[in-house]
Amino acid sequence: MTIQAIRVEGLSVDYPLENSLGIARTVLGKGAVPTNNALDEISFTVNDGERVGIIGPNGAGKSTLLRVLAGILPPTAGQARVLGTVAPLFEFATGFEMELSGYENIRIRSLLQGIAWDRIKEQMPEIAAFSELGDALYQPVRTYSSGMFIRLAFSTATAIDPDILLIDEAFGAGDQHFSVKSAKRMRELMDKGRVLVFTSHNMDLVRSLCDRIIWINKGRIVEDGPADSVIPLYLSTEV
Amino acid sequence: MRQSGVFHRDILNGFQLWRVWGYLAINDLRGKFARSTLGAAWIIVSFAIWAGGVGFIYARLFQLDTRTFVPFLTVGFALWGFVTSSFVESSMSFLGSAGYVKQFNLPKQIYVYRSVLAQTITLSMSLLVCLAVIAIFGSLTFSGILFAIPGLLLLLAAAMLHSFFSAYITPYLRDFPHAIGSFMNVIFFVTPIIFPAQMLEERGLGMVYRFNPFYYLLELVRQPLLTGSMAGMDVWGGALLYVVLLCIVVWPFCKRLDSRLVYAL
Numbered sequence: 001m002t003i004q005a006i007r008v009e010g011l012s013v014d015y016p017l018e019n020s021l022g023i024a025r026t027v028l029g030k031g032a033v034p035t036n037n038a039l040d041e042i043s044f045t046v047n048d049g050e051r052v053g054i055i056g057p058n059g060a061g062k063s064t065l066l067r068v069l070a071g072i073l074p075p076t077a078g079q080a081r082v083l084g085t086v087a088p089l090f091e092f093a094t095g096f097e098m099e100l101s102g103y104e105n106i107r108i109r110s111l112l113q114g115i116a117w118d119r120i121k122e123q124m125p126e127i128a129a130f131s132e133l134g135d136a137l138y139q140p141v142r143t144y145s146s147g148m149f150i151r152l153a154f155s156t157a158t159a160i161d162p163d164i165l166l167i168d169e170a171f172g173a174g175d176q177h178f179s180v181k182s183a184k185r186m187r188e189l190m191d192k193g194r195v196l197v198f199t200s201h202n203m204d205l206v207r208s209l210c211d212r213i214i215w216i217n218k219g220r221i222v223e224d225g226p227a228d229s230v231i232p233l234y235l236s237t238e239v
Numbered sequence: 240m241r242q243s244g245v246f247h248r249d250i251l252n253g254f255q256l257w258r259v260w261g262y263l264a265i266n267d268l269r270g271k272f273a274r275s276t277l278g279a280a281w282i283i284v285s286f287a288i289w290a291g292g293v294g295f296i297y298a299r300l301f302q303l304d305t306r307t308f309v310p311f312l313t314v315g316f317a318l319w320g321f322v323t324s325s326f327v328e329s330s331m332s333f334l335g336s337a338g339y340v341k342q343f344n345l346p347k348q349i350y351v352y353r354s355v356l357a358q359t360i361t362l363s364m365s366l367l368v369c370l371a372v373i374a375i376f377g378s379l380t381f382s383g384i385l386f387a388i389p390g391l392l393l394l395l396a397a398a399m400l401h402s403f404f405s406a407y408i409t410p411y412l413r414d415f416p417h418a419i420g421s422f423m424n425v426i427f428f429v430t431p432i433i434f435p436a437q438m439l440e441e442r443g444l445g446m447v448y449r450f451n452p453f454y455y456l457l458e459l460v461r462q463p464l465l466t467g468s469m470a471g472m473d474v475w476g477g478a479l480l481y482v483v484l485l486c487i488v489v490w491p492f493c494k495r496l497d498s499r500l501v502y503a504l
Contacts, residue, residue, distance in 0.1 A: 072342070090341075100273075117258050140273070
């Protein structure tokens with residue numbers, strides 16, 4: 001029997017379009033806060049060992065889906081059950097403590113990834129080496145270029161051993177040299193990890209990494225099947 | 240996976256991650272004073288300068304006894320700063336950490352604990368100045384410090400509840416920090432901080448402080464530090480009542496907003 005790693009049932013996500021408690025609206029009789037339906041009753045399961053590519057046009061709900069799987073966004077309806085340790089690799093270049101050094105930022109991000117204090121100490125030399133930032137790691141990160149931020153964040157985020165890897169458009173990081181290096185690291189991680197869920201607009205990349213494709217549009221699943229059949233279909237209709 | 244999402248469990252699980260919020264809080268203070276020569280020692284230095292200067296000026300102005308008034312003013316001001324920051328600074332707990340909240344799936348309460356810890360460290364440093372001031376005027380007692388500790392703990396509980404409320408409401412209601420900031424500025428002048436409570440009593444305005452919960456929170460710590468004996472039952476009663484009421488309001492309120500909070504950031 002195959003083990004289900006991810007089980008998504010009737011998953012809907014509504015984004016509120018206003019930052020309010022809705023009190024003023026209720027008083028004025030304007031009804032509930034308007035929402036944007038990002039995911040609309042999506043259901044699928046992912047078994048152990050599967051590599052799933054999520055494709056679809058901008059605003060289809062790909063990133064929302066990944067964030068729900070990561071346990072960051074709560075679903076409005078339905079549920080997403082995920083079995084195993086999850087490593088979300090999203091928007092690398094946000095959330096830095098500008099006045100703190102590269103080393104301290106690595107420590108903070110590792111802690112937030114749920115890595116134990118002592119473990120971080122052990123991993124630090126490896127993370128530092130992979131980033132190739134050298135002595136710049138002693139400098140406050142406000143002095144960093146955008147490429148250096150990506151190096152720091154990527155090196156930290158991938159220094160883990162997760163069961164389930166969720167990647168949102170993570171490639172193309174930094175300069176040519178680092179892009180090649182990070183792509184290689186990704187593949188290594190995928191070999192170690194049991195399950196991969198990956199979103200990208202780069203179909204060659206998706207094809208090379210994933211065996212199964214879920215094509216979504218406007219929050220609904222359009223097609224779900226092997227890469228060889230779904231990608232050509234997607235390309236012929238969307239492009 | 241550390242599946243977050245259930246409020247009361249997140250509150251506890253988040254608290255157990257003290258290494259995370261502890262490290263963040265300490266680095267917040269370091270970051271705030273980065274590139275200054277004195278660093279975080281500025282908390283002590285600036286408060287000492289304030290206490291020294293304003294203490295004497297006010298004592299002259301109000302013709303009060305310097306020996307009792309300057310320690311009274313210093314302790315009150317330090318505690319008031321803590322109460323205000325539990326509303327105003329904590330309002331940014333989630334918004335200021337939005338990058339983290341949207342990226343990592345740890346219980347988001349750690350960002351509230353982070354704010355409260357940073358404020359508590361600031362308070363502790365200010366209280367060191369207070370102890371020095373009390374010692375200078377010769378009324379520092381060991382029993383006073385000892386009896387202040389339970390009071391400090393209840394004050395901390397109140398500050399934690401203020402922080403939770405402020406942190407949760409602000410993403411939805413961005414006017415809150417400004418509104419509460421101006422509100423606290425007014426309350427400052429009707430709370431016995433720059434004048435003793437008897438002054439209100441003598442003028443028949445006793446109600447002004449007796450219905451002010453912040454008076455009780457301040458007295459819990461101020462009274463033992465200044466007199467060397469435990470705060471009275473009336474003070475404890477008022478403070479406990481406030482904290483219990485606060486808990487009854489804040490807990491369900493935050494619980495309700497908790498699950499959808501990420502969307503408001």
